[in-house]
Amino acid sequence: MNNIITVREYARLTTRAVAEPTLSLAHIDSGDFDWLCQLTHNYLVSYESALAQLEDSRTLRLDSYVGVIETPSGQVIEILPKTALDGDDPKQGRELVCRMLEKALDLSPRESGEASLELFDMPLSEWVMARFLTALDHLVKRGVRSDYLRLEATEPFLRGQLDMVRQMRQPVGRGHHFALRYDLFLPDRAENRLLKLALEKVAGATQQPDSWRLAQELRHLMIEVPTSRDIQGDFRQWRNDRLMAHYQGVKPWCELVLYRSMPMALHGAWRGISLLFPMEKLFEKYVETCLRQQLLAGTKLKSQAANEYLCEHQGDRLFQLRPDLLLTHKERRWVLDVKWKCLDSNDRQSKYGISQGDLYQLFAYGHKYLREQDEGHLVLIYPSWNQLKVPLEPFHYSDRLTLWVLPFELTTGFPHRLVLPDSASALNLPLQKTNDC
Secondary structure: OOOOEEEEOOOEEEOOOOOOOOOOEEEOOHHHHHHHHHHHHHHHHHHOOOOEEEEEOOEEEEOOEEEEEEOOOOOEEEEEOOOOOOOOOHHHHHHHHHHHHHHHOOOOOOOOOOHHHHOOOOOHHHHHHHHHHHHHHHHHHHOOOOEEEEEEEEEOOOOOEEOHHHHHOOOOOOOOOEEEEEEEEEOOOHHHHHHHHHHHHHHHHOOOHHHHHHHHHHHHHOOOOOOOOOHHHHHHOOOOOHHHHHHOOOHHHHHHHOOOOOOEEOOOOOOOOOEEEEHHHHHHHHHHHHHHOOEOOOEEEEEOOOOEEEEEEOOEEEEEEOOOEEEEEOOEEEEEEEOOOOOOOOOOOOHHHOOHHHHHHHHHHHHHHOOOOOOEEEEEEEEOEOOEOOOOOOEEOOOOEEEEEEEEEOOOOOOOEEOOOOOHHHHOOOEOOOOOO
C-alpha cells in the first residue's frame, strides 16, 4: 500500500511536485486526483455538499471533513481537524477526532489496556477497525447467542414434524424420503450475521498486523455464521433485551464499519474502509454531549429547538429559527450556537473573523427566544486554538441583550471544557464548576 497522505481540513492536494509536504499541501497521483474529482461531483449531486473544490486543473482544495479516504489504487488520505498546524504531531489530531467520536456517537470509552492505541499512530479507519475487533473478541469470549431456526427439508430419515401436504406431493419413487419441518439451534441470527459481515470487511481492509491476526482468529471462531445479505433488515431485527445485553458494546462499532450510523460515509467497490465526518456536525454534537454532562440539577438542554419563527405572513409563521442549543434553568434561558471556525483574538480589524451573518442570526434568536427576559444572554462557541485561548469581551446588542464569544478547549489534552469569562457571574450559565468532558 502507498504511504499515507496526512493533511488537514481545507488543505490542498495537487498533482504538481511538492518539495516538502505539509498538513496544508501534499502531492497526489493524477489517477487518484481524477477519482477524487469524480467523487466530489457525485457527492455534490447526491448530498448537495462538496467534499472538495477544484481550484485549477491540477489542484483540489478539501472541505470541512475529517477522517480517512482510500482510493481505488490503495492510497490512503487522512484528513485531520484544522486546529492542527503545519509541523504539529498528527497524533494529536487523531486523538482529538477519536475522542470526539466516542462522545458524539455515544461509544464506550477506550479500554486503558489498549497500549497500541494510546499512541494514536494509526489512521482513523484502523482505529475504528481495531475497536470493533476488540469489542467482538470480548463478545465471543462471553458467548455468541444462538437461536432456533425453522428449516424445511426432504431427508431419508424422520425427525421433527412431517409435512403431510409436501409428503403427498412427492413424485413416484420418492416416497421413502420424508418432507420435514424441524428446528435447529444455530448462531444464524441477525446480530451474528451483521457482525460476521463487518468482520469480513475488517479482515480484508486492515493493514495492522495485530488487527489482522485477531480478525483471522475471530473468523475461525465464527465460521458457522453466515454473512448478512440485508444490512438494513438485519439491523431492524437486532434485539436489545436482557439476553442480548453483552451485544450492545459491539453494535456501534459494527454500525460504523457497515456505513450505517455515520454522518457521512464513502461507499465504493475498492478494498478498504473510508470514513468521513463533517466537522461542523461532529463538533456541535461533541460540545452538546460535554455540556449535558455538566448541567446543574433541574436544567434542560434542548438541541435544535424549533418553536420560534422569524416572522408572520397572512396568518402563517415563516422562517423557522433553530439554535443549536437552548438551555433552560428555572425561569431563565440561554441560547448557544456552535461554530467550527478558528477565530483570531488579535485581529480586531477583521472583527476577529466572526461572520456578520452569525451575529444577525444570534440577534434573531435572542429577539424571539429571550424576549420575555429582562436580561438575555447569547453564546457563540468556537474551538480553542493558538489564537483563541480566552473569551472575547462581550458584544452588546442592547441594554438587555448580550452576546458572548467563548472558546471550547480542545488543544491542551483532556478533559475538554468550555472556557468561561472572568465575569462568569454575569453570564451565569447553569453548569457545574468542574465543566470537564
